[in-house]
Every structure is written in structure tokens, then in C-alpha cells.
Amino acid sequence: MFATRRRWLSGLAAAGGVALSACDKLTMNPGVQKTLARAEGLTRRAQRLVTDRTALATEFPESRISPDFRANGSTAPGDPEYLALVDGGFADWRLVVDGLVERPLSLSLAELRAQPARTQITRHDCVEGWSAIGKWSGARLGPLLDQAGLKEEARYIVFHCADTLDPNAPEGLARYYESIDLIDAYHPQSILAYEMNGEPLAVKHGAPARLRVERQLGYKHAKYVMRIEAVADFAHLGGGKGGFWEDRGYEWYAGI
Amino acid sequence: MPQVPSSSVLIQRHSLVTRLTHWINVLAVLVLLTSGLQIFNAHPALYWGDTSTFARPWAAMVAMERGGEPVGVTKIGPAMFETTGVLGFSGDEVRGFPAWITLPTYRSLADGRRWHFFFAWVFALNGLVYLSANIASGHVRRNLLPGRDQLGPRHLLVEIADHARLRFPKGEAARRYNALQKLTYLAVIFILLPMMVLTGLSMSPGMNAAWPWLPELFGGRQSARTFHFLSASLIVLFVAVHVLMVLVSSPLNSLGSMITGRFAIRQGED
Numbered sequence: 001m002f003a004t005r006r007r008w009l010s011g012l013a014a015a016g017g018v019a020l021s022a023c024d025k026l027t028m029n030p031g032v033q034k035t036l037a038r039a040e041g042l043t044r045r046a047q048r049l050v051t052d053r054t055a056l057a058t059e060f061p062e063s064r065i066s067p068d069f070r071a072n073g074s075t076a077p078g079d080p081e082y083l084a085l086v087d088g089g090f091a092d093w094r095l096v097v098d099g100l101v102e103r104p105l106s107l108s109l110a111e112l113r114a115q116p117a118r119t120q121i122t123r124h125d126c127v128e129g130w131s132a133i134g135k136w137s138g139a140r141l142g143p144l145l146d147q148a149g150l151k152e153e154a155r156y157i158v159f160h161c162a163d164t165l166d167p168n169a170p171e172g173l174a175r176y177y178e179s180i181d182l183i184d185a186y187h188p189q190s191i192l193a194y195e196m197n198g199e200p201l202a203v204k205h206g207a208p209a210r211l212r213v214e215r216q217l218g219y220k221h222a223k224y225v226m227r228i229e230a231v232a233d234f235a236h237l238g239g240g241k242g243g244f245w246e247d248r249g250y251e252w253y254a255g256i
Numbered sequence: 257m258p259q260v261p262s263s264s265v266l267i268q269r270h271s272l273v274t275r276l277t278h279w280i281n282v283l284a285v286l287v288l289l290t291s292g293l294q295i296f297n298a299h300p301a302l303y304w305g306d307t308s309t310f311a312r313p314w315a316a317m318v319a320m321e322r323g324g325e326p327v328g329v330t331k332i333g334p335a336m337f338e339t340t341g342v343l344g345f346s347g348d349e350v351r352g353f354p355a356w357i358t359l360p361t362y363r364s365l366a367d368g369r370r371w372h373f374f375f376a377w378v379f380a381l382n383g384l385v386y387l388s389a390n391i392a393s394g395h396v397r398r399n400l401l402p403g404r405d406q407l408g409p410r411h412l413l414v415e416i417a418d419h420a421r422l423r424f425p426k427g428e429a430a431r432r433y434n435a436l437q438k439l440t441y442l443a444v445i446f447i448l449l450p451m452m453v454l455t456g457l458s459m460s461p462g463m464n465a466a467w468p469w470l471p472e473l474f475g476g477r478q479s480a481r482t483f484h485f486l487s488a489s490l491i492v493l494f495v496a497v498h499v500l501m502v503l504v505s506s507p508l509n510s511l512g513s514m515i516t517g518r519f520a521i522r523q524g525e526d
Contacts, residue, residue, distance in 0.1 A: 051466035249366030255462025
């Protein structure tokens with residue numbers, strides 16, 4: 001009786017083990033990955049269908065600002081060029097806007113602060129599952145791009161960052177970067193934030209400037225932005241998926 | 257195939273749409289549950305409100321150290337439970353839920369999300385097919401809404417007593433679902449499963465811009481995440497009871513009817 005039951009249970013455990021390793025094999029299968037990834041396009045199109053282009057992410061009153069806003073990804077970049085910028089109080093920092101633009105720009109932090117600006121208190125949603133509310137002030141991305149004058153072929157805006165997040169990765173995959181399309185680039189809440197909660201942006205939150213793209217998850221909000229590049233497509237950059245985390249299997253459209 | 261005694265009659269119990277959507281739903285819920293736990297493991301803590309009060313989650317799974325050994329601990333409010341091997345710490349790893357119940361078994365938030373959002377579409381579209389077909393055909397009204405005679409307190413008490421003694425209707429009475437069954441199916445179909453979709457969409461920053469009232473409905477994004485988790489837990493409870501009831505009532509007959517559509521009813525009893 002007990003022997004039979006034990007045989008049953010060990011049979012069940014063995015079958016379970018086979019099922020689990022089959023699930024892992026399925027997950028690692030490129031064809032399965034490709035099929036599953038199809039849902040991303042469907043999600044993006046469905047969300048865009050029910051969302052007005054300029055629909056704003058919810059803004060909160062000052063009283064709701066999180067006292068414990070967590071910092072993720074790079075929090076203290078060790079890249080020598082970046083450390084030199086920190087030492088100089090970002091006096092030598094320049095924001096380059098180039099690529100498919102008529103008039104490439106190179107702006108100092110003071111010049112960026114003189115651009116048309118916006119302040120917003122929004123909720124930051126990390127892909128891990130947590131949320132925090134912060135107050136962000138920064139230069140609006142749309143007017144900045146208009147000043148540079150996007151060429152007609154421009155489809156995406158790429159953000160090149162100063163931080164190496166994966167030092168063990170091959171060249172081109174080690175440094176952080178992100179990309180968004182023109183709908184999000186011209187969204188009224190898309191800003192290059194240089195202030196958080198009324199203070200200059202701290203290093204752990206992406207000093208001197210980070211992207212805020214409020215209708216998407218945290219990893220889209222590139223920190224330590226050095227260069228903004230307008231491109232027709234991003235296949236030639238990094239792993240070709242449009243961002244540091246996208247190259248590692250995360251969705252390019254992070255509205256969900 | 258169940259053997260049908262000569263004194264039995266076969267009735268048509270489940271339509272083709274119901275049978276197909278039932279099994280697609282089984283697959284979708286299984287994938288959503290296991291990939292959902294993979295996603296949960298990226299931050300195994302739950303909060304109320306809009307934001308994460310990191311120092312005070314209402315529930316969390318963590319790893320602690322005791323005598324140089326790691327132990328898994330589950331916190332619910334002020335209470336702490338040691339859950340080594342299952343929650344908090346398992347398989348020599350700090351992780352919320354153990355490897356055997358997450359998809360994939362290894363830690364990968366990216367892969368968990370891929371599975372989850374693909375099968376979320378399968379689940380939602382399949383649910384729409386089920387609902388539209390079965391509302392249009394009158395199945396919901398005819399077979400799922402309890403009859404007036406089934407809702408009297410005396411009748412319900414008798415049913416509860418019968419369930420507790422694992423005595424199930426036979427003969428003519430087995431032609432329709434009993435009231436507890438009907439109420440449970442209605443609650444799952446019209447409350448629990450839609451809750452999963454709505455609380456899921458409430459966590460999407462894209463949808464928040466489109467429908468700001470949606471997360472508000474649940475008391476904020478982190479509350480929605482909590483309700484997503486609690487609703488999923490109730491679905492697990494439902495599935496456990498559902499499968500148990502199939503096993504203790506007439507396993508082959510019930511299972512067979514969800515495949516072939518035909519259900520055998522014994523005559524001349526009760």
C-alpha cells in the first residue's frame with residue numbers, strides 16, 4: 001500500500017520534472033520567443049487605439065510625493081568620463097542632439113535649463129512591480145527636437161547614456177541606451193528632467209538629466225543622457241532591439 | 257470513455273464552444289499563473305495605495321539569516337512565518353515562489369513577461385468568445401442562473417450539507433447544476449476572471465493615461481497589484497475545489513462530458 005503510494009508519488013514527481021524542463025526548453029526556443037513577442041505589437045496597437053496621442057499620465061498633488069523613491073539600474077556609474085563630469089559639477093557636460101536633424105545642437109546644462117520647461121508630479125512604475133511618486137522638472141523634448149529640426153526620415157529618438165550597466169557585455173551592449181517613437185517624443189509630458197522634487201537631479205537618479213516618458217515603465221526613462229540621436233531605425237545600435245533592456249528580452253513598448 | 261450502464265441516458269451537457277473555450281482557458285490560466293509568479297518574484301512584496309511603501313509592505317517574502325543559515329520568511333502584516341524551501345528562500349536561492357511553480361523555472365522577468373502578455377491576450381479573447389456565445393445562446397440564463405426553487409434558504413442549507421457529506425445529485429436532479437455550483441461558476445465567470453483583466457490593465461502605465469479612473473477604482477496601482485494577486489489566489493482555490501469535486505463525484509463522466517459534450521445520467525434513482 002505505502003510502496004504503491006510511494007511509487008505513484010515518485011512517478012508524479014518525475015513527470016513534473018519532465019514538464020518543468022520542457023517549459024524551460026520551450027521558453028529558450030527562438031521560435032517560441034518570436035511567437036510570444038508578437039503580443040507586444042498587438043498590445044502597443046491596442047493601447048494606442050484607445051489612448052489619445054496627448055492623453056496625460058495622472059499627475060498627483062505635492063502631498064503624494066514618495067519619501068522613499070528607489071533608484072534602479074545604474075546608481076553610481078564608474079565610467080571615468082562621467083566621474084570627471086560629476087567632479088566638475090557638470091560644467092563640462094554637453095547635451096548633443098544630432099542624427100537625422102537639420103541643425104545639430106550642443107547644449108550646456110544652463111542652456112538646457114533655459115529651454116521651454118514643464119514640471120509634473122507623476123508615478124514611476126518599475127518593471128519589477130513597485131511604484132513611487134516624484135516631482136520632475138525639465139526641458140520639453142518636443143520643442144527641443146523642433147529646434148534641431150527633424151528630417152523627414154526620422155522615426156525614432158535614441159538616448160545615449162553615460163553609464164556602463166553591464167561591464168561584462170561585449171562592446172556596444174555594455175552601455176545604457178533607450179529609444180522611443182515620435183508619438184512619445186512629442187507627448188507633452190516627455191521631458192529631459194534636470195530636477196527631482198525641487199532639487200537638482202541626484203547622481204543615483206540620473207544626473208544631470210534623464211528622460212521622463214510617463215506612459216511607459218521605468219526602464220524607458222534613460223538616466224545620464226549624453227546624446228539624443230534622431231534615427232530612421234535602431235537595428236544598427238547595440239543588440240538592435242532599441243535599448244539596453246530590450247537587447248536582454250524586455251519589450252521595446254513598455255506601456256504594460 | 258466511461259462505461260455507460262444500461263440504465264443510463266446520455267444528455268448533451270456542454271456545447272462545442274464551451275468545451276473548446278474551457279480547455280483553452282485551462283492552458284491560459286496555467287501559463288498566466290506560473291508566469292505571473294515569475295513576475296511577482298521580481299519584487300515579492302505587496303502594498304496598498306498608489307505607491308510602494310517599501311519599509312511597510314502588507315505582505316512580503318524575504319530571506320533572513322539564522323545561525324549562518326539562510327531562511328525563507330513570509331510576512332503578513334505584523335505576523336512572520338518561516339517558509340524556507342517554499343517562500344522567500346528555496347533551491348539555494350532567494351526567491352518569492354519556488355522554481356517548480358514559476359514559468360520559466362529559472363529567474364527571468366523578461367521571459368515571464370513574454371509568456372504572461374501573450375497568454376493574457378489568449379485569455380481575454382477566449383473569454384470574450386465564451387461570453388458572447390453563451391449569452392447569445394441563452395446558456396448563461398438557462399443553465400447558470402439559479403432557479404427560483406434553488407435559492408430558498410432551506411434548499412441552500414440542504415445543498416451545503418450534501419456537499420459536506422460528498423453526496424451529489426443523481427437521476428433527474430443531475431440534469432442541472434446545483435445552486436452552489438451555479439453561484440460559484442457565476443462568481444468566477446463574472447467577478448473573478450474580469451477582476452484579473454481589470455486589475456491587470458490597472459498596472460499598465462499606458463492604460464493609466466487612457467483610463468485614469470481604472471487604477472482609482474481599486475484604490476491605486478499598488479492596490480490593483482494586490483487585488484491581482486488576491487484574485488489569482490482565489491482562482492487557485494476555485495480550481496482546487498473544482499478538480500476535487502470532479503474527482504469525488506463522477507470523475508470519468510464529468511471529465512468525459514467536457515471533452516465529448518455528453519454526460520451520462522443514471523435513471524431510476526432518487
